[in-house]
Amino acid sequence: DTGVSQNPRHKITKRGQNVTFRCDPISEHNRLYWYRQTLGQGPEFLTYFQNEAQLEKSRLLSDRFSAERPKGSFSTLEIQRTEQGDSAMYLCASSLGTSGGKETQYFGPGTRLLVL
Amino acid sequence: GENVEQHPSTLSVQEGDSAVIKCTYSDSASNYFPWYKQELGKRPQLIIDIRSNVGEKKDQRIAVTLNKTAKHFSLHITETQPEDSAVYFCAASRGGTALIFGKGTTLSVSS
Numbered sequence: 001d002t003g004v005s006q007n008p009r010h011k012i013t014k015r016g017q018n019v020t021f022r023c024d025p026i027s028e029h030n031r032l033y034w035y036r037q038t039l040g041q042g043p044e045f046l047t048y049f050q051n052e053a054q055l056e057k058s059r060l061l062s063d064r065f066s067a068e069r070p071k072g073s074f075s076t077l078e079i080q081r082t083e084q085g086d087s088a089m090y091l092c093a094s095s096l097g098t099s100g101g102k103e104t105q106y107f108g109p110g111t112r113l114l115v116l
Numbered sequence: 117g118e119n120v121e122q123h124p125s126t127l128s129v130q131e132g133d134s135a136v137i138k139c140t141y142s143d144s145a146s147n148y149f150p151w152y153k154q155e156l157g158k159r160p161q162l163i164i165d166i167r168s169n170v171g172e173k174k175d176q177r178i179a180v181t182l183n184k185t186a187k188h189f190s191l192h193i194t195e196t197q198p199e200d201s202a203v204y205f206c207a208a209s210r211g212g213t214a215l216i217f218g219k220g221t222t223l224s225v226s227s
Contacts, residue, residue, distance in 0.1 A: 031212060033214065033215070035215075040219075040220070041219060041220070042122075042205045042207075042217030042218055042219050042220050043160065043205070043215070043217050044217070045214035045215065045216065048213070048214060055213075056213065056214060058214070091159070091160070093215075095212065097212060098211050098212025098213075099211045099212065102212075103148055103209070103211040103212045104150065104162060104165065105150070105162075105215060106162070107152075107159040107160045107161075108159060109158075109159050110159060
């Protein structure tokens with residue numbers, strides 16, 4: 001499968017614990033995006049990377065959230081001191097570039113987080 | 117920042133009818149407008165997209181129109197089939213940056 005992959009697919013944790021999710025983009029895609037989706041809503045942008053550089057962070061991304069893409073390939077999203085309001089589907093997407101058809105974002109299957 | 121409004125939130129049609137979903141955006145610098153289909157428990161899948169230098173684009177039963185002056189774009193599905201039933205999201209972005217999504221339209225096609 002050469003699409004975007006995410007691990008784990010499901011995560012249940014207790015409030016206050018830290019969790020980390022991983023995203024592997026499509027090979028050669030230099031842009032990687034993180035979104036959060038709650039039930040009945042559209043995906044909400046969190047942050048994105050061009051190679052290893054984090055270019056933009058949403059105001060939704062509190063200081064408990066941190067994302068990295070250390071070698072410009074896979075990315076991790078960590079949530080510290082989880083809260084029940086963090087329960088959501090965390091989606092990763094990747095794209096080849098910024099224009100001429102390269103800006104199409106392809107989504108992974110998501111990681112569903114439940115905070116008890 | 118960008119804001120995308122999508123209507124209607126639910127749409128029920130009979131098989132074979134047409135379906136139209138409309139979106140408006142606020143950022144005049146947005147130049148890329150994709151549409152995604154999401155089935156229950158699945159990832160969003162791109163079905164069609166349009167760029168600001170084009171007014172209309174068609175792919176078989178699916179078409180998208182863009183009015184830059186009015187800042188709105190629409191998805192048209194003709195000859196709907198039960199397998200078209202899903203949630204559809206419009207989005208807008210300055211190409212390559214964050215996609216700002218609408219709240220979605222749940223389309224139900226009954227046979």
